[in-house]
Amino acid sequence: MNILEVDKLTKRYGSEIAVNNLSFSLEERTSTALIGPNGAGKTTTLSMLAGLLKQTSGSVNWQNHSGVGFLPQHPQLFPWLTALEFLEMAARLSGIAAREARSRSVETLEFVGLGAAVNKKTGTFSGGMKQRLGLAQAIVHRPKLLLLDEPVSALDPTGRREIMNLLKSLQHETTILYSTHILNDAEEMTDQVLFLRRGQLVEQGSLEEVRERYAEPTIRIRFQDVRSAAHFAEHHNWKARVEGAAVLLPVGETGPRMEEVMLALSKDASGVSGIERQQATLEEIFLKVAGAE
Numbered sequence: 001m002n003i004l005e006v007d008k009l010t011k012r013y014g015s016e017i018a019v020n021n022l023s024f025s026l027e028e029r030t031s032t033a034l035i036g037p038n039g040a041g042k043t044t045t046l047s048m049l050a051g052l053l054k055q056t057s058g059s060v061n062w063q064n065h066s067g068v069g070f071l072p073q074h075p076q077l078f079p080w081l082t083a084l085e086f087l088e089m090a091a092r093l094s095g096i097a098a099r100e101a102r103s104r105s106v107e108t109l110e111f112v113g114l115g116a117a118v119n120k121k122t123g124t125f126s127g128g129m130k131q132r133l134g135l136a137q138a139i140v141h142r143p144k145l146l147l148l149d150e151p152v153s154a155l156d157p158t159g160r161r162e163i164m165n166l167l168k169s170l171q172h173e174t175t176i177l178y179s180t181h182i183l184n185d186a187e188e189m190t191d192q193v194l195f196l197r198r199g200q201l202v203e204q205g206s207l208e209e210v211r212e213r214y215a216e217p218t219i220r221i222r223f224q225d226v227r228s229a230a231h232f233a234e235h236h237n238w239k240a241r242v243e244g245a246a247v248l249l250p251v252g253e254t255g256p257r258m259e260e261v262m263l264a265l266s267k268d269a270s271g272v273s274g275i276e277r278q279q280a281t282l283e284e285i286f287l288k289v290a291g292a293e
């Protein structure tokens with residue numbers, strides 16, 4: 001069942017169209033990555049879905065509007081408050097009764113790994129701690145749908161890992177829509193990808209579907225050393241790319257047929273230590289989608 005349906009959503013600023021005719025839906029308990037370069041319209045889209053910005057036209061239909069949590073790109077955390085004070089305030093603002101707000105806040109701070117920092121002022125927090133607290137305010141009322149604007153982009157690899165792990169643990173009971181330009185992370189937690197370019201949805205589908213559409217089938221031939229790899233690439237007139245001790249070779253439409261490659265290898269397999277099918281990364285697909293006019 002769809003928890004959210006977006007139809008022809010559009011936002012104009014004067015003559016500029018920030019979001020242009022967007023249509024997609026979110027199925028319950030799935031994760032969707034909204035991917036696009038700076039200025040593509042990710043923040044504008046999420047702000048409209050969160051109800052903070054009015055669309056110029058189009059519609060957003062909810063299954064249940066009350067259960068939404070939102071983490072803005074730059075959350076305002078009030079540096080003079082402690083984590084607990086901040087979260088209690090957020091809990092009250094989300095409609096949680098006063099008698100429940102404290103226990104729910106403590107529980108949520110524990111969940112995001114800030115159990116030891118409940119009484120610390122948020123102004124003293126590191127970037128990773130701030131992002132956990134931002135996430136805590138988005139989930140304290142246990143929303144069915146979580147909207148996250150660049151939840152990991154400003155963090156170092158360790159911080160990103162921690163937040164991604166937290167998000168993954170929420171996946172079973174929550175529908176998640178998050179924007180990002182860190183594609184390696186998106187790859188880990190995506191049932192659906194939405195590619196935005198200049199306000200328009202240029203590609204959407206499951207990661208597998210999009211891969212299928214854009215990825216050139218490629219094989220990776222691993223060699224025992226760099227020299228053998230280079231030697232193989234040089235001796236065949238194919239569009240091969242040497243990557244360390246491996247050769248990446250597109251096969252099919254733009255390259256040789258698989259049989260030709262196997263035949264060449266059966267004649268001379270010196271130095272070959274393995275062959276495998278190479279899957280296109282989301283990054284490679286994105287570059288193709290972003291580059292296509």
Ligand SMILES: Nc1ncnc2c1ncn2[C@@H]1O[C@H](COP(=O)(O)OP(=O)(O)OP(=O)(O)O)[C@@H](O)[C@H]1O
Binds near residue numbers: 013037040045
């Ligand atoms: N308040 C505003 N007034 C005028 N133009 C705006 C306003 N807010 C956003 N825009 C424009 O709308 C477009 C989309 O911006 P948006 O912030 O949604 O992109 P984004 O994908 O979130 O980018 P980033 O990754 O840099 O945050 C940009 O061209 C931006 O300049």
